[in-house]
Each structure stands twice: as structure tokens, then as C-alpha cells.
Amino acid sequence: MEMNQYLEVFIEESKEHLQACNEQLLELEKNPEDIKIVNEIFRSAHTLKGMSATMGYEDLANLTHQMENVLDAIRNQKIKVNAEILDVVFLAVDDLEAMVLSIAEGGDGKRDVSAAVSKLKLIEKGQSPIQFETKTETAAALAGPSPAMKSTYDEFEWTVIQQSKEQGFETYEITIALRGDCLLKAARVYMVFEVLEKIGEVIKSTPSVEQLEEEQFDQEFSVTIVTHEPKEDVEQKLLKVSEVEKAKVSSLLLEELRQHEQETETEAVSSSSEAETLLAENQPKHEKKAQAAKQTSNKTIRVNIERLDILMNLFEELVIDRGRLEQISRELNNQELHETVEHMSRISGDLQNIILNMRMVPIETVFNRFPRMVRQLARDLNKKINLEIIGADTELDRTVIDEIGDPLVHLIRNALDHGVETPEVRKANGKNEEGNVILKAYHSGNHVFIEIADDGSGINKEKVISKAIKKGIITEQTASVLSDKQAYDLIFASGFSTAEKISDVSGRGVGLDVVKNTIESLGGSVTIDSKVGQGSIFSIQLPLTLSIISVMLVEIEEEKYAIPLSSIIETAIIKKGDIMRAHNQKVIDFRGKVVPLLSLKDIFDIPSDQQESEFLSVVIVRKGDKMAGLVVDSFIGQQEVVLKSLGNYLTNVFAISGATILGDGQVALIADCNALIK
Template identity: 65%
Template sequence: MINAEYLDVFLDESQEHLQAINDNLLRLEQDPTDLSIVGEVFRSAHTLKGMAATMGFEDLAHLTHNMENVLDLIRNQKLEAASTVLDVVFMAVDDLEAMVTDISSGGEGKRDVREIVSQLESIEKGESVAVSEATLSSSQKPSNNSLQEQYDDFEATVLEQSMEQGYSTYQIKVSLDENAMLKAARVFMVFDVLEQVGEVIKSTPTAEDLEAEQFDEHFLVTLVSKIDGEEIKQRILKVSEITEVVVQEFDIASISTKVEEKPIAVPVVDDGNVTEKVESQAKEIEPKKTKSVQTEMNKTIRVNIERLDVLMNLFEELVIDRGRLEQIASELKNNELNETVERMSRISGDLQEIILNMRMMPVEQVFNRFPRMVRNLSKDLNKKVRLEIIGAETELDRTIIDEIGDPLVHLLRNSIDHGIETPDKRLAAGKSEEGTILLKAYHSGNNVFIEIEDDGAGIDREKVLQKAISNGVVTEEESAKLTDQQVFGLLFASGFSTAEKITDVSGRGVGLDVVRNTFESLGGVVTVNSELGKGSVFSIQLPLTLSIIDVMLVEVKEEKYAIPLSSIIETAIVNKSEVYSVHNQKVIDFRGKVVPLVFLKDIFEVPGEHSEEEFYSLVIVHKGDKVAGLVVDSLIGQHDIVLKSLGNYLKEVFAISGATILGNGQVALIVDTNALIK
């Protein structure tokens, strides 16, 4: 049984080395003559091979060894780093990633890599390599080893009894579109189909992991059924966003119910030297590397993210109690108590900053997967595209990092498919044949901005308008009054698409509305700027964290509401005589702009008498370029508050995004200004 402590270190470092290999191979493709890059790739592959051999993952070590041989030829200038050669190396890296993923989910890292090893060996022998379609898709096919997956005694007994009763046993591999926005929903639909034709015995990953979307693009299901395998396949393929289904029948007799446990020897470090090594390949691990890793481990501690979540929840309770103490101290007017509370507030403020920083992660974690995606997609579309990344070290809260990956993938694919032109069209327009996409992240105040800018064809304003009118999104009368910014905003309308034809990349009429909704659910805002023929910029504004936020507390009758400061332009007091009615909507002329008023007492049906004051207290809020004035009874002031969910029971409450507990124990609801402006 592999020691879990060593396994965690192995997985973390393997993923780092694979990411380094990916990044450096992309650099090498841009500059094939730079042998220093080959050296970087070779070192990462060499270390990965040694670690895999030491841990006993022989398939992983074997494939890395073959890849290392090809890299060695390139390093010694015996082989040119041509695109066809790198295509095969990239596919080998994909297989390595799949094996590491299998190990992380509890597997043994087994995989049928004969096809890709054969390709690598052909390159070693100097034979011309033509990457066949079969090879390209080999990484999507389940290996024999994955089909001979280990089952526990109960599962094996069920399978044996099913076979005796005339049922067939199928191992089904289902692959989702890599850009599927709602993976868990697709999995549910697949399981619904399977339960109609038979009984699901096992899934890999587990049902819980599938529901939590903790898997890549494919998953395995063991099914017993009396229906033909081809018919099962066709039924599954009817589920949208399923790209491939492999159904394989196998004999229950070939399954072993016992997992053979082999003792694994691990390196023992004594005074910086490895005193015991397993396998001949393990001897190749450099002592200097081992020592540097050991030193690095002394400086850092790996902490389970769930522990940080618990720490954050405890601190949130502390923030609530801090607010209560501050209120009590101000009421009692005791100097010693005031001084103590002020000191506690400063210390807890520093503690808050440390805890929030511990939860921060660089957006690099998301950005790292985009260069490979852009490379593959540009090849599929016969376009030349260069991706430039700026500000990858910019940090965001982990909860936000987890959510932004898929929407950013969709925006990037949109830029490559709709934005960047083909080389001949770019040359005809006087541009270089290679298009550029700039992916940029930066801090500004309490927000992080992510921008995706391309130098492509830009957005055709008239084409968007005509499509919007034909789809009934706007009328012709309304369209004449729209600004450029408002027209580009129509791209985010539900079901809107300007694609001439449906492709695997985009043009399904689904996507940008989901992208906008995802960012807005995180408290973000998406805007678009474009110039026809010059290019487009999609800009996303996101809050640094979702847990503790700055708000303006306001009062409406006897109730208190919190309005996020990130949505507020300013506060104001206006005379009722300055309020006008336009189309049954009360508005004011505020700094030369017509601003509609939203009365919170009406929206939330707050009981109480109407105010006889001659003035309205307003909070001017915005969503993109749209502005509204929220009418309240009084402004209390700015506060740090802990955002608490209303739970599943109250998840559909209009214009309320959560709640917080104030210092006096009263609950204040947090206003969703985006919903009000809509």
C-alpha cells in the first residue's frame, strides 16, 4: 500500500512537472532552435520518470522514458522539433496527465499506451511519422486495464448473478464536450438513460464526485442490461454535449476481486543522501534535487482547503461578535472597554487579511490550461493565433477561481472562432497573418479585472442589431436608440448567436448568456467594447472575495438592508419636487442623466406608514452602464459584513443575494442590485 504522505507529494509535484512540460513545449514550438527550452522539458520529464519509478507506477515511467528519448534526440540536435514530432509528444503528455489523474482518484495509473509508444519509437528510429486519426483519438479510448477495473466482493457477486440470469455486462466510457457548461446536468441525463435500459453497478469517479463535477471530460459506468450495446450507445448520444461513447462488453470471469498489495519501498533521506532506491531508474534521481525538494518542504505546509473553510467560518462568527462588542462599547462609554475593543478590532482586522490571503490563489491556475487549448483550436480552424498572458500572478479567492474557468474557456473560443480571421482574410485586410489574443488580469481597488482582447474582425453592430430584431430581443424602434455598448450587450441575450452555421466550437446559440449569468452570480460584471475591423475586448470585473464584503447599511421603515459598495456610485438626498414621472416611472435628472428610481419599500413590501419627509435618501447604483437610484428612509453607514447564504429553502428570493447578522443580533438582507436594475 503506497504511503499516503508520499503519494500526496508525488501527485502535487507530478502536476507541476506536467504543467512545466506543457508550457515549455508550447515555447519550443514557437522557437524550435532554442535548445535551452528542450533542456527544461527534458529535466521535468526526467524527474517525473524517476518519481514514477520510485512509486511503482511502471506505465507512467515507461511512457515518460520513451518521451525522454525523443527529447534527448532534439537536445543533441539529431532531430528537428517539427510540428508533427511535437504533436506526438503532446499526445504523450495527454496520456501522462490521464494516468496522474487516475492515480489521484485512487487508481493504479494503468493505461494502454502501446499506440503512442510505437509512434515515439518510430521517431527515435528516424522514420517519418504521420499522426493517424486513430492515434489522435487513442487518448479518448478506455484501455484494457481500465476495463479490468477492480470490483469489491459485493459488486462482483452482483455481476456474477446478473450473468447467470442472462444479462450482459458493459463498461461504458462517456466523453463530454470539453466546454460543457453544466457537466453535472449532462451526467444526470446519461444516468437517466442508463437506468431505463439496465442497472448501474458502479461509476468511476463516484456518483458524489460526478455530482460535484470533480472529473475531467469523461467518466466510466459499469452497466448490466439485456439490451444490445449499440442501442445503448445511440441512446446516450442523444444527450446534448456528449462527444463520444465507447461501449465494451466484457466477461465477468476476467475480473479479480482481490487487489494485490505490493510493498513499496520509498527513498529514505539521510543527511541529504538517498540511502535506499527502488528500480534502476530511481537511481537517476539527482541528490541535489532531492535535497532542494526537502528544503522547500521545510518552508511550506500543505493545508487541506476544507480546514481553511472551517477557519474562515469561525472567523466570520468572530466578525459578527466584534460588531456586537463595538456597539456595546459605544453605548456604555467606558474608556477602558473602548480601548480594548479598538485593539481587538485592529488585531481581528489583521487576522481577517491573513485568512483572506491564505485563501487567495493566482489566476495562473486557470490560465495555464489555455495555451494548449488555443494551439489545438487554431489548428482545427486553420488559423494562426498567438496567446499572450499578462498578470497571471494576480490573486483571487479560491471560491471564485473554481467558477471562472469554464466561462473564460467559452470567451476564448468565441474570440478564436468569431474574432480572429483566417490568414488569407487577415492579409487581405492589411494585417499580419497571425492573430493575437491578449489575456490580462490585474487588481483595481477591491476588484480583479480579467480582459480578453483580440485583434480580429471586431463585432458588426448592424449584424447584431438585425439578428436581435429578427429574434425578437428588441424592436426596430428601440434599436434606433441603442448605443454601441448596449448593442454589444445584446450578445448576452438568451439564445442569441450570430454564427452562420453550427460548429463544434460555437454557434449553438448557447453560451454567452450563461457566461454572463455565471460572472454575475459571483458579483461580477461583463462589458464588451469593439471596433469593426480592429478587434474586441471582453472585460470582466470580479470581487476579490465573496465571504466578507464592504456594504452600505440602509434603513427602510423598521428593516435594515445591506447594499454592496462595489455596486454604489454615490449617495444623495433629493427634494421630492425634483422627481418626475415618465411612462409611469419616477425618475430624477442626476448630473445631466435621467436616473429611474426604485422604491425598496415597494419592492420588498415593507409594512409601515409612508414618510412625510420632503426629501428622498438615495443610493445611486450601477450595473455596467445602467444606473438606478434606490430610495431608502435613511443611510446608516459603511460596514464590513459576513455574507451568509439563505439556504436552499429560500434560494429563489427576488433581489436578495444573502443575509448578515448585525452587531445587535438583527438580520439584514443583502440587496442584489443587478436584479433590481434588470
């Protein structure tokens, strides 16, 4: 077997073992006395240690060995499992995952794991890992900013700092630490920079701004700023930013800076010499590893999402031309042309599936972060919560995956904070002390459904309505006729919150309106079902892809409109005499249900000289459990079309989600059924 095959197997198996460790550690927390679970984790760690040592990744092998020692002590009942110990083992697994990721990307797998190793050694000796944290923090306070976090400056930055000093500005190096449970680190970084830019000029950040935006840092980062503000004021303003745990501001002295720059240059030359010597001594081994990493990366390539977007746009143009060719073929009635176009349609259909599949990503890439998040939040809230994930292999378009993460975080935090009760309350209500949260994804037609269900206290309709009236969202007259689901929808209103006490988890009166807006901007919808005392279900409906959709083309006067097939139940021809009126609205009896009729001619203000015929063509559409009948002149047929936006000048057109170019060059507007059904 070639070296590259060994490396590929090592990376894949390491990921599997680490995923198993994560899952089994969460199980161990629920069943701390179960030695079988400890044995499973030990086996995964032992295998990973052996593989790492064989491949020459010493940092990985050493950390796994130390983790293995702790697990061995647990299974031999020398140490008793508790949350404190599991926190450290989770930290070690995070380090291992980072090293394996580095190797998979062609790196050397090296990482500073001294903090995790020291804590594991204390646990092995039967001591508390908190002792290590206290010592480390004291030493860090005495030593000042760590060399790793100190910034180095280029000539331009050095000149700016010097000139600022001459003009009476202060230069500060600020080390900022976010809380360990901070979930949206990039958002906090943005807020920190917003504060700093109001009081001065940011000269440099370590890591870089790009890395901070992509959350490529642990919890700490440093920023250099020039300002007139006193040091204490800068610190106080930064500490007001939510989830900023520490803001250490130190003045940058020119003498220290010069000395630091000289030391950095010396270290760089020394490190470079050592690296060259080491490379010369171990040339064959290094060549093999580099070649193996290179060959492994050839089997799978990382493609910028922008390139896939360009490919998709080109294919969309091809779909438009395909429609045009199909129409020409029908008009000319040439057999050879007809066969060629038919063959091209099949080929382009296969190509379409391949391009769409290239953009499809399993939703587990989003779901995988939630078990650890729920564990931490449950501890912060002093609640016992079991998270069950179903359908993590369900696939979604990459653009949808990128956007859906934050809304799901909000909904899960909301379920934990507002939904699931504390163990004492659950016990008093005759429930199991441990609450259940189910995160489920599944396909249905051209849609993906994601459900977040909890068995908590449910939504109190009266409390919601009372708060909505108080906030001026609805009037008392409107409140009296609201159904349960309409009342639940009020929690999506901007600034709405029923929380009596504001917490760090949720209840700040923001979040759920953003959730709804984000989901609807993706062409989806969110609904709520709840029973007081039994729990709630938030159901999200999303399209599989956002660019090519199947529609029913209809005609109104001489204009063509497209209605998405995903919204259509069926089409029907009805007699004018079957139309009834209820609450000043035209309605029909559709299979035992009263369905309102909407005339697209009236809604889109299409001029007409024709008189209505005895029979009407109706498209029955739905949004959740609501239905409506759209009256049109005639049906043209089903077609796959490319969804194009209306541009920046037509952003607020009612009930139109976009447009498409048909085969004959005409533009057809795409009706937004979600906006039509209220």
C-alpha cells in the same frame, strides 16, 4: 542537507522545468526554426533527467532521456519540427507532470509511459508517430479490452450479474473513449451515465464514479451494465453523446469472468510477494524516501474546503458579536471597555485577513490550462491564434475560482470560433494572418476584473438584432432604440446564436446565457464592448470574496438596509427642487450626467406617514457604465457585515441579495444594485 530537503527541492524544480518546457514548446511551434528555443527545452529536460536519476525515479528519467534524444536530433537538424512531433512531446510532458504530481503526493512516481516512449523512438528514427498509433489500435482491436480497463467484481456485484443472467438480462462491459480534445470530461461522463441508466442498471465503473466526476482518468473508462437492449443499440446510443469517440460493447460471459477473477487473485498474490521481497532488499532506501515525503508534506497541508467554510462561518459569528460589542462600548462610554474592544477589533481584523488569504488562490490555476487548449482549438478550426496572458498572479477566493473556469472556457472558445477570422479572411482584410486573444486579470478595489479581448471581426449589431427579433427575444419596436451595448447583451439570451454552421467548438445556441448566469450568481457582472472589424472585449467583474463585505448602512422609516460599498460612487444631499422629469422618470443632474432617481421606499413597499422634506439623502450607485440615485431617509455609516442568504423560501425577492445581523441584533436587508439598475 537532509533527504527531505533534497526531495522538496526536486519537486519544486521539476515543476519549474516542466512549466518552462510547456511554455517553450508553445514558442517553438510559432518559431520552428529557432534553435535557441530547442536548446532551452533541451536544458530543462536534461536537468530534469539528471535530478530524476539521482533521486531514483527511473520511469521519469527514462522518459525524459527519450525526449532529450528527440530534442537533440532537432537541434542538430536531423529532424524538422512539425505539429505531429510537438503533439508527441506535449504528451510526454503530460506524463512527466503526472509523475511529479504523484511524487509530490508521497507516491513512487511510477507510470506506464510506453506509448509516449514508443512514439518518441519512432520520431528519433525519422518515422511518423502515427505508425505507432495505427499498430497499437490494430493490436488493441484484436486483443479486446485491455487488462487495465477490465473490471474486477466483489461478491455482491458477482451475485447481481449471476441473478441478472438467470432472469434473461444481458451483461455488457463497455469501453468508452472520449475525444482527445474533450475539455469538460466530467460533463460527458454524466451524459454517458444518463444514457446508460435509461436503458439498464450500471453495476460498476472503472475508474470509480468519484474518480470520473473529478476527471481522474485519461480519455477511456469502462462501465458494466445489465440490460435487455441489444449490443448494437447500446453502442449507437452512446455514440450519439457529444465528444464520445468510441463505445466498444462486449458481452460478459460467466466462464471468462470466473477465469479472469482467478487470474487477478494469482497476480495479486505474486505482486504482493515481489513487493515484500523488494522492500526487504531495499529497506534503508525506501525508509528514507517515505520519511522524506512525510516530512515534506508537514510543511504544507491539504485542507478540505469544507473545513475552511466552517472556520469562515465561525468567524462570521465573531464579526456579528464584534459589532455588538462596539455598540455596547459606545453606549456605556467606559474607557477600559472601549480600549479592550478596540484591541479586539484590530486582532479580529488581522484574523479576518488571514482567513480570507487562506482561501485566496492565484488565478493562474485556471489560466494555465488555456495555452494548450487554444493551441488545440486553433488547429481544429484551421486558424492561427496567439494567446497572451496578463496578471495570472491575481488572487481570488477559492469558491470563485472553482466556479469561474467553465465560463472562461466558453468565452475563449467563443472568441476563437466566432471572433477571430481564418487566416485567409484576415489577410484579405489587411490584418496579420495570426489573430490575438488577450486574457487579462487585475484587481480594482474590492473586485477582480477578467477581460477576454480579441482582434477579430467584432460583433455585427444588425445581425444580432435581426436574429433576436427572429427568435422572439425582442420586438422590432424595441430594437429601434437599442444602443450598441444593449444589442451586444442580447447574445447572452438563452438559446441565442448567430452561427450559420453548428460546430463542435461553439455555436450550438448554448453557453453564453450560462456564462452570464454563473457570473451573476457569484455577485459579479459581464459586459461587452465591440467594434466591427476590430474585435471584442468581454469584461467580467467579480467580488474578491463572497462572505464578508463592506456596506453603507442606511435607514428608511425605521428599517435598516445595507448597500455594498463596491457599488457606491458617493453619497449626496439634494434639494427637492433640483429633481427633474424625463421619459416619465425622476432624474437629477449629477456632475453633468442625467441620473435616474429610485425611491427605495417605493421599491420595497415601505409604509410611510411622513411627508417628504425639502432635502433628500441620495446614494449614487453604478453597474458598469450605468448609474442611479437611491433615495433613502438617512445615512447610518460604513460597516463590515456578514452576507447571509435568505434561505430556500425567499429565493426570488426582487433587488435583495441577502441579509445581515447587526450589532444590536437587528436584521438589515442587503440591496442588490445590479437588479435595481436595468
